[in-house]
Amino acid sequence: MVAAVRTLPHTGHQFYQVSSPGTPTLPIRNIRELPEATAALTDIKLWAIDRQGFQTIMMRTGLIKHSQYTDFLRSVPSFQSLPEDILSKLADVLEETHYSDSDYIIRQGASGDTFFIISEGQVKVSQQNPANDEQLTVKSLSKGDWFGEQALKGEDVRTASVTAVGDVTCLVIDRESFKQLIEGLDGVNNKQYDSNEVNAKLQAETDFFSSVSLSDFNIICTLGMGGFSRVELVQLKNDASRSFALKVLKKRHILDTSQQGHILSERRIMMEAHSPFIIRLYRTFRDSKYLYMLLEACLGGELWTLLRDRGSFDDGITRFYTGCVIEALAFLHSRGIIYRDLKPENIILDHRGYAKLVDFGFAKKVGLGKKTWTFCGTPEYVAPEIILNKGHDSSADCWSLGILVFELLSGSPPFSGSDPMKTYNIILRGIDMIEFPKKITKSAANLIKRLCRDNPSERLGNQKNGVKDIQKHKWFEGFNWDGLRQGTIGSPFTPTVNGPLDNSNFDFFPEDVDDPPPDEESGWDLEF
Ligand code: 6J7
Secondary structure: OOOOOEEOOOOOOEEEOEEOOOOOOOOHHHOEEEOOOOOOOOOOEEOOOOHHHHHHHHHHHHHHHHHHHHHHHHHOHHHOOOOHHHHHHHHHHOEEEEEOOOOEEEOOOOEOOEEEEEEEEEEEEEEEOOOOOOEEEEEEEEOOOEEOOHHHHOOOEOOOEEEEEEEEEEEEEEHHHHHHHHOOOOOOOOOOOOOOHHHHHHHHHHHHHHHOOHHHEEEEEEEEEOOOEEEEEEEEOOEEEEEEEEEEEEHHHHHHOOOHHHHHHHHHHHHHOOOOOEOOEEEEEEOOOEEEEEEEOOOOEEHHHHHHHHOOOOHHHHHHHHHHHHHHHHHHHOOOEEOOOOOHHHEEEOOOOOEEEOOOOOOEEOOOOOOEOOOOOOHHHOOHHHHOOOOEOOHHHHHHHHHHHHHHHHOOOOOOOOOHHHHHHHHHHOHHHOOOOOOOOHHHHHHHHHHOOOOHHHOOOOOOOOOHHHHOOHHHOOOOHHHHHHOOOOOOOOOOOOOOOOOOOOOOOOOOOOOOOOOOOOOOOOOO
């Protein structure tokens, strides 16, 4: 049954309003525009509104919205001085848009044609650190604040990113209306941002760390112990909210094991490595017995501990942690640095559960396209060309990445013998000799095999598109790389971290009761 058909004069199209028997007229947005020849497919009941009724409803709805918008604009300090007729025109032209949590409203670098006024909710403005890919939050804005004028004033390029924090509603004004109605307004016209806000933040950080000394920290507990180092959780005496990890190395031990070169290289590389997927080194100290590295504290624990407790991870979880590692490797490789010690023990989780690379003792800046020959790494993770002393480059990290994916998915690395020599022999037989456990899916196995090719030049990640090829592999299909980089996607496990001194995600280490090491003042460590 067709109850009402109205033909629109300019299109010839007809409006139907559909309703089931016994229900009142549906709201106006449920009206569907249907082609002229539409016929009922089943018995239906339509409620009709005549032209005048329809227009009255539309007009009233429009008027109500218009007056809501003008009231709101009048309440925004920057627009208060605008005459009524301009406010009214603005209310006519703006469009309401809605965003959900973490949605990008504006992306830095994109071109832009719109100006935004927040009518509900909160947004975060962030800018890219020019030294790396890190996004630094510059400020938060809320109801009544506006943004997006920069791209409309000069070049049409967005100078910052703006993302929604929770649900957000914005009133959006196009370039033409902005020019006619808003641009000249005092406060908008001359709005200036400290163009060096990001650099200023970094400078403030550098200034802060160059002013602190070891005596400014209290030692809280030990987070880890290595061959010739101990990592202590320390807290700033005058700011209890700030904790750090202090890596303490015995100088004499470094000299006795000829590790000076590795330690100096670790310091140089880490001081420059400003990536959200690499633990930060803020500054170093030295005295007659020890070297000290003041590091970012990541209190979520080691990925190794999580793997030990869970046995293995499923595809989704492995994808997330591998994604973090790939971002770290992309950062390093693009700067000619190879990491050379990938394994779950060297991946640490921050309070959000995001993974970061730690321990750069084997990392080396070789330069783009260059090779190095030093034998180093952890037996289960070393690439065949390192064992065969053929010279290696960043593709050795791609091999180790394949081993890591295998270990995270299955709980153990593919090549493992009872001693390092046996392990090396198994590695040299190649990945095709390994039987993959059933829990490793076909597509994951394909990724692992393509990363673990015997010939380094055939490895995924070592071809002209570099690490991008790994990111494009079908095992990563649908993975939100942007969300990972921006830190907006959820991590698989959010660790419980109750404040800056919570070490509960780390194993217990007894206090250091050894005698202090002898002094070592030959001077090789002057740059520390
Ligand atoms: Br709000 C805000 N604060 C800043 C800032 O400190 N620097 C920059 N460059 N932009 C900031 N913004 C707003 C401003 O309205 O973020 C918008 C991004 O798009 C920018 O305008 P846009 O460049 O068009």
